[in-house]
Amino acid sequence: MSGIAGRTLLVLALGAGLACAIPPADAAPSSDTAEILGEWETKDHDGVFRIMKCGSEICGDLVGLSYTKEVPKDHAGHSECGLRMLTGFTPDQQDAGHWNGHILDPDSGHVYHARIWVSSSGALKLRGFVAVPLFGETETWTRFTGKIGPECRLP
Template structure:
């Protein structure tokens, strides 16, 4: 019983940390595949993320946004590009919602929701229309 109480208190502390700190997602995050680092930053009341590093062994991926539906943006560099925008912190849901995530490998933009699994684990869910039609990516806090 003592262990259950300790676990419950720890989970409550994690939840309260995020609820009391909408800025908890700010900083650098590395993908679980270790091939991408993004930096989450705040602009006005919205949270955004840009690619600051990606591993491209053998130059298999293009260095520019060649799949973008806007022909004028196809020459922009992947590194430095905003890929997540418009997130707002929702204290009731303990999530950052209402965002858009851009997939430069396909040129598609999806709806996005972000939440902390722990102070060092960030989940990013990109989806189409409803949350269960999507994919969740895991990021860990980067140095």
């Protein structure tokens, strides 16, 4: 895998067929849509996503990457800097505060189902899965408060 985002997505995709985890107690969602918007750092602190409104939906771009040589490339050879990887998130009609949409694996070009929400602890939870949420893996992202350099480079 070449990109930081690709490794994150690989973990989510592989977990999709292997894990049967039940969300922890702190996974209770917030009902405030504004809480989900902003910049979020991945669990390994090697990527930052900007989650924003895209019309009536929520979407997210990869805006920060930790790398040493050149900007990581997606499966088509394009820069991952600014890549829209979270798309089509709409409110879940049965789970207030949860949003359902899709997440792109930039290394393969595959798109997976995903669910996002803000937990009671204030962390963003992102669950990627192939068919049903029960068979997936949840990552915990934290608010990003740092600076992003040129070409999406994280310090």
